Amino acid sequence: MNWTTIDTWIVFMGAMCAASCAIPGTVLVLRRMSLMGDAISHTVLPGIAVAFLITGSRDPAAMLIGAVVVGLLTAFLVQTIQSLGKVEVGASMGIVFTVLFAFGLILMRRAVDHVDIDPDCVLYGAIELAWFDQVHIAGMGVPRGFVVNGVMLISNIVLILVFYKEFKITSFDPSLAKTQGIRPSIMHYLLMTMTAVTAVAAFETVGSILVVAMFIVPAATAYLISDKYGVLMCLSVAIAIIAAALGHLGAITIPLWFGFSGTSTAGSMAVAAGFLFVVAWIGSPKYGLLTRAVHRIELRVRILREDVLGVLWRLEERKQVAIQSMQLATAIGANPLMMRFVLLRLVNQGRIAKFGKCWLLTDQGRSFATTLVRTHRLWEVYLDKHFPQDQHQLHHSASRLEHVTTESMQSALGDARTDPHGSIVPENEDV
Amino acid sequence: MTGGHSLSDASLTLPSLEQCIRVLTLEDYNTRVVVLGVMALGAAAGLIGTFLLLRKRALTADALSHATLPGIAIAFMVMVAMGGEGKSLVGLLIGAFVFGCIGILLILAIRHTTRLKDDAAIGIVLSVLFGLGLCLLRIASEFPSGSASGLGGFIFGKAASMVASDALVMAGVAVVVLVATCMLCKELTLLCFDEEFSSVQGWSVLLLDIVLMSLVTVVTVVALQSVGLVLAVAMLIIPAASAKYWTRRITSMLIAAAIIGCLSGWLGAVVSALVPRMPTGPIIVLLCGFWFVISFIFGSNDGLLVRQFLRWSLNKRIARQHILRAVWEVCEQHTDSEFGVHEVVRLRSWHTRTVKRLLRKSVAKGYVARKSPTTWRMTEKGRVEARRVARNHRLWEIYLINYADIAPTHVDRDADMIEHVLGPELVEKLEKLLVAGDEPKSPHPIGASG
Numbered sequence: 001m002n003w004t005t006i007d008t009w010i011v012f013m014g015a016m017c018a019a020s021c022a023i024p025g026t027v028l029v030l031r032r033m034s035l036m037g038d039a040i041s042h043t044v045l046p047g048i049a050v051a052f053l054i055t056g057s058r059d060p061a062a063m064l065i066g067a068v069v070v071g072l073l074t075a076f077l078v079q080t081i082q083s084l085g086k087v088e089v090g091a092s093m094g095i096v097f098t099v100l101f102a103f104g105l106i107l108m109r110r111a112v113d114h115v116d117i118d119p120d121c122v123l124y125g126a127i128e129l130a131w132f133d134q135v136h137i138a139g140m141g142v143p144r145g146f147v148v149n150g151v152m153l154i155s156n157i158v159l160i161l162v163f164y165k166e167f168k169i170t171s172f173d174p175s176l177a178k179t180q181g182i183r184p185s186i187m188h189y190l191l192m193t194m195t196a197v198t199a200v201a202a203f204e205t206v207g208s209i210l211v212v213a214m215f216i217v218p219a220a221t222a223y224l225i226s227d228k229y230g231v232l233m234c235l236s237v238a239i240a241i242i243a244a245a246l247g248h249l250g251a252i253t254i255p256l257w258f259g260f261s262g263t264s265t266a267g268s269m270a271v272a273a274g275f276l277f278v279v280a281w282i283g284s285p286k287y288g289l290l291t292r293a294v295h296r297i298e299l300r301v302r303i304l305r306e307d308v309l310g311v312l313w314r315l316e317e318r319k320q321v322a323i324q325s326m327q328l329a330t331a332i333g334a335n336p337l338m339m340r341f342v343l344l345r346l347v348n349q350g351r352i353a354k355f356g357k358c359w360l361l362t363d364q365g366r367s368f369a370t371t372l373v374r375t376h377r378l379w380e381v382y383l384d385k386h387f388p389q390d391q392h393q394l395h396h397s398a399s400r401l402e403h404v405t406t407e408s409m410q411s412a413l414g415d416a417r418t419d420p421h422g423s424i425v426p427e428n429e430d431v
Numbered sequence: 432m433t434g435g436h437s438l439s440d441a442s443l444t445l446p447s448l449e450q451c452i453r454v455l456t457l458e459d460y461n462t463r464v465v466v467l468g469v470m471a472l473g474a475a476a477g478l479i480g481t482f483l484l485l486r487k488r489a490l491t492a493d494a495l496s497h498a499t500l501p502g503i504a505i506a507f508m509v510m511v512a513m514g515g516e517g518k519s520l521v522g523l524l525i526g527a528f529v530f531g532c533i534g535i536l537l538i539l540a541i542r543h544t545t546r547l548k549d550d551a552a553i554g555i556v557l558s559v560l561f562g563l564g565l566c567l568l569r570i571a572s573e574f575p576s577g578s579a580s581g582l583g584g585f586i587f588g589k590a591a592s593m594v595a596s597d598a599l600v601m602a603g604v605a606v607v608v609l610v611a612t613c614m615l616c617k618e619l620t621l622l623c624f625d626e627e628f629s630s631v632q633g634w635s636v637l638l639l640d641i642v643l644m645s646l647v648t649v650v651t652v653v654a655l656q657s658v659g660l661v662l663a664v665a666m667l668i669i670p671a672a673s674a675k676y677w678t679r680r681i682t683s684m685l686i687a688a689a690i691i692g693c694l695s696g697w698l699g700a701v702v703s704a705l706v707p708r709m710p711t712g713p714i715i716v717l718l719c720g721f722w723f724v725i726s727f728i729f730g731s732n733d734g735l736l737v738r739q740f741l742r743w744s745l746n747k748r749i750a751r752q753h754i755l756r757a758v759w760e761v762c763e764q765h766t767d768s769e770f771g772v773h774e775v776v777r778l779r780s781w782h783t784r785t786v787k788r789l790l791r792k793s794v795a796k797g798y799v800a801r802k803s804p805t806t807w808r809m810t811e812k813g814r815v816e817a818r819r820v821a822r823n824h825r826l827w828e829i830y831l832i833n834y835a836d837i838a839p840t841h842v843d844r845d846a847d848m849i850e851h852v853l854g855p856e857l858v859e860k861l862e863k864l865l866v867a868g869d870e871p872k873s874p875h876p877i878g879a880s881g
Contacts, residue, residue: 029547034554035490042661084735085727087675090550091489091668098665099720102713105587109710209565213558220551251566260573263566270562277555281545289544 006131007248013130013145014210014244014269017202020153021214022240023160024194026233029219030171031191035090036075037215039097040192041199041208043074046104048200053107060148064200071196072189074100127265130205145205152201159194160233163187168229206266213270214240217277224280224287239276247272303403304342306372307332309351310402312361313369317423322358367429374426375410376402377419384420394420446705454704462704465590468598469657469696469715471605473666476654477692478612479646480667481674481685485623486643489668490550491538494557495644496651496663498534499527500564503585503655504571511574518581520597524652527585531648534560588659588712590700597656604653608646612685619643620681658712666692669719676730691726695719749851752820753779754789755798756850758809759817760877768809769802778877818870824850825871826861832874833865839875 028037044067051066052058074096082092130145137147160167166187169177174184195215202211222235247269255263282289311331315323323331329339343359346352351365361369379398383389389397405413416425446454457463483492506526511517534556541552568582584592612619621629622639630636647667654663674687699715728735757778761770775786790807793799798813809817827846831837837845853861865871 029551032548032550034550038493038554038557081727085672085676086733087672088484088487088489090487091484091672094489094493094664094668095672095720095723098662098669098716099723102662102665102716102720105710105713106717109708109713209558209561212554213562216551216554216558220547220555223547223551224545255570258570260570263569264562267562267565267569270558271566274555274559274562277559281541287546 003252007252009131009143009146010127010265011245011248013143013149013205014127014248014265015241016146016149016153017206017210018214018218018240018244018269018273019237020149020156020198021202021211022218022236023153023156023233024191024198025215026219026222026236027160027167027171027191028195028215029223030229030232034216034220035093036078036192037195037199038212039078039093040071040074040195041203041211041215042097043070043100043104044196044200044203044208046070046100046107047196049104049107064197067200068193068196070100071199072192074196075189075192127206127210148201149205152198156194156198159190163190167191171229206269210266210270213273214243217270217273218243221273221277221280224277224284226286240273243273243276244269246275301338301342301345304332304334304338305346306403307334308339308342308346308359309361309365309369310372310376312352312359313366313373316361316366322355322360324357325359328359370426370429371410372402374428375405375413377423377425378410378413378416379405380419380421381416381425382413391421450705454701459704462700464595464598465593465657465704465711466697466700468593468601469590469700469711470693471598471602471696472650472654472657473670473692473694473696473715474689475601475605475608475692476650476666477670477674477688477690478685479608479643479650480669480671480692481681481688482612482619482623482643483647484668484671484675485620485681486640488644488647489664490553491535491644492647492651492667493664494538494553494560495531495534495648496655496660497557497564498537498560499531499652499655499660500561500585501567502526502528502530502533502564503582504564504567505530507571507582508567508574511571517574520600520656523582523585524600524655527652527655528648530560531652532645535644535648584659585655586659586661587710588655588657588662590657590703590711593656601653601657604649608650611642611646615639615642616682616685658715662712662716665716665719669716669723670695673719673723673726673730675732676726676734677732679732691719691722695722745851750789751793751796751798752851754786754793755813755817756820756824757786758799758807758813759821760873762809763821764877768814769806770809771805772807820850822871823853823858825873826858826865827853828874829865829871830861843875 025034025037028034047066047068047070048063049066050070051062054066055062077096078089078092081087081095082089085092087095127145131143133144134141135144135147136142166177166182169180169182170184170187177184177187199208199211199215202214218236218239219232221239222232226232226235248265250272251263251265251268254268255261280288283291285291308328311328312323315321325339325343326336328343329336332339334342343352346365347354349365350362351368352359353362354360376398379401380394383394383397418424453459454462457466483489503523503526506523507517509526510519510522515522537556537560538549538552541547541555542549547555571582581589581592618629618634618639619642621632621634622636622643626636629639650667651660651663654666658666670688670692671684673691674684677687678684695715695718699711699718702718703709703711703714726734729737731737754775757775758770760778761774762768772783772786772790775790776783790799790801793813794801797810798816800808800810802808824846827849828839828842831842831845832839
């Protein structure tokens with residue numbers, strides 16, 4: 001790998017563009033309008049093409065205006081077709097953006113002789129070459145893409161800060177926003193304008209596919225990590241920047257391992273964003289697959305532990321002999337490996353002890369088990385009274401509830417002496 | 432959209448009549464292949480797209496078509512690595528199909544195992560897999576043997592390079608989709624309209640969904656070559672969405688969608704054969720869009736104009752009934768059928784001019800007649816109609832007072848909205864329920880309602 005100044009500039013440009021996309025993207029994802037970002041970044045193409053055909057030049061101001069007009073038109077048409085035409089919003093988007101994009105493609109194709117923007121460039125971008133297109137600021141050569149995306153990032157930050165509260169309220173509760181005097185439709189079109197402007201500023205350097213990825217993926221990733229609006233916003237910007245850096249690094253290193261010279265930077269930034277998404281999907285501390293799996297297993301172990309204590313207590317109650325590991329496993333219906341682990345935990349906690357081959361409750365375990373059985377039987381009484389059901393069913397319902405009952409819930413269940421099966425409800429013992 | 436054409440008119444060279452005839456009669460081998468292939472595709476996409484639209488999965492198909500790109504690149508690499516040239520269309524399409532399925536599975540996985548909704552899941556899969564595809568394409572272009580230059584054609588389509596075998600593949604797919612649609616029409620319809628009912632009937636919703644999405648994947652994959660993956664979704668949903676404006680019945684909707692798809696394909700292929708530098712895929716999509724706009728405005732079922740007309744005629748009827756009721760209420764007070772405009776104006780918050788205009792319309796209908804510049808008279812025909820309207824109004828008012836516990840001072844407005852839509856059966860029921868006489872009295876003083 002050979003890192004040069006150009007690479008640094010590419011990462012800077014990519015990061016700025018990604019960050020400026022992530023800001024409106026967060027609001028889009030929160031409002032479940034992510035695909036509006038997709039649609040608008042496609043329809044910017046005809047806007048640019050028309051602006052070019054009218055002015056005959058690549059004047060950035062004209063292109064910006066063209067793109068914004070078409071972006072807003074897209075938002076308007078999608079809503080019109082959806083409400084007047086009674087079509088589902090996805091279909092309405094699909095119709096509008098494909099038709100407008102096709103129109104843009106034809107315009108581009110017909111003007112291809114005298115245009116130096118082509119559809120390929122629009123889709124994939126040419127971030128690798130963006131460095132060569134420089135402007136001079138204070139005597140220093142700076143890539144134009146850097147300036148454009150920098151301005152875009154700053155204006156998006158300013159806009160989101162100025163309308164912080166408004167965006168927040170309209171995203172989560174449009175009717176509350178209305179009662180507070182904020183017009184949701186104005187915020188909607190402001191967001192659409194932001195999206196269109198960001199898309200047009202970004203896509204000449206990085207291409208529309210990266211724009212779509214950066215609108216949606218960082219925000220979705222952040223959404224898997226946090227619940228707070230402000231944190232979400234900062235997280236998605238950070239993720240976007242990391243994705244841009246990782247993406248370029250990947251583009252110039254990974255293909256080398258297989259003997260190729262490199263690959264599309266824009267594409268690989270999108271893939272990097274996807275990679276970060278997968279990481280959050282699996283490992284997010286709050287909503288990750290792994291976290292949830294661990295929680296589920298923990299819960300199962302706890303329930304199993306309580307079940308073991310319950311079985312041992314009931315055996316004592318019936319003055320029956322103690323029980324062996326395998327018998328316990330069959331009685332509860334757990335797998336033996338899991339059972340061994342659970343028993344080990346219980347021994348460590350000092351709740352059970354082994355005599356010969358059999359398991360017995362310790363004093364501490366007994367008082368704990370007493371509380372459990374009391375809860376179970378009180379639930380049976382309660383359920384029998386309020387939701388009369390089959391005796392067998394009663395036991396199962398109570399078995400499920402006993403694991404999630406807190407102390408105050410237990411005391412609210414009353415103080416019956418016997419359960420519906422005729423067994424005595426034990427008193428709580430102090431530990 | 433028409434504005435755009437005028438922009439490019441300068442460079443547009445119109446084809447000669449001879450050329451047109453050659454293309455329209457399919458004399459050229461190349462045109463024949465493209466036209467037939469695209470028509471078959473249009474019909475197949477229209478058919479399966481109808482179910483896709485009704486199942487509200489339109490944009491899933493978009494993600495699906497974008498997700499095929501890495502599949503195409505990988506298929507190319509595998510074929511080259513196995514010593515081939517990497518250009519076998521069937522091989523590439525198999526790669527596309529596999530990745531299309533992966534895309535759908537990923538969307539489902541994200542939707543079911545995270546708190547993200549459909550839109551984000553679709554967006555993520557679409558953009559990330561497409562980005563991956565771009566990376567792989569770039570790498571594929573460096574392959575020592577084989578040429579990857581044609582692979583990019585799948586992005587925007589390259590119908591012009593179609594050969595007879597491709598057209599045959601498209602025709603084959605069209606036949607498969609047609610047969611599958613005919614065989615599963617009832618089940619798929621049920622799936623789209625009432626998922627629960629269909630599962631109660633013993634149809635596995637999951638299985639039907641898999642069948643539907645596989646058919647969609649097949650059509651999308653085949654469409655890649657002619658319209659390209661960015662626009663493939665248009666072929667699926669736009670004909671179906673247009674057909675929706677012409678019929679309520681699913682069978683006729685299917686037929687209409689197939690015809691619209693077919694027609695757009697045919698016209699698109701013809702136009703692109705006639706006009707130089709006119710890419711086939713986008714022009715087909717544009718034509719689909721054209722049919723959509725036509726259907727959206729002029730459609731006989733729920734079209735914009737039809738709906739406007741219905742609303743307009745309903746408003747007209749409501750206004751006529753209002754004026755008749757007002758006249759009835761005036762005449763009731765002075766027990767003959769003559770009245771002045773000023774008396775009617777007082778009853779409702781309306782303008783003198785409005786009242787005069789409505790009265791003139793009623794004259795045309797024969798409900799009232801003008802006696803002198805200031806006085807009007809209700810005709811016998813008008814009496815019958817006005818009595819009916821006023822009766823409906825009062826019956827509903829009494830019903831609201833008795834059964835909905837609404838204060839007599841407030842019922843006027845509520846009844847105002849319902850009186851126009853009370854059918855004869857309902858009126859009969861109200862009569863029985865309320866034991867009202869022939870001419871019920873108004874439960875509140877007549878006058879401008881508050």
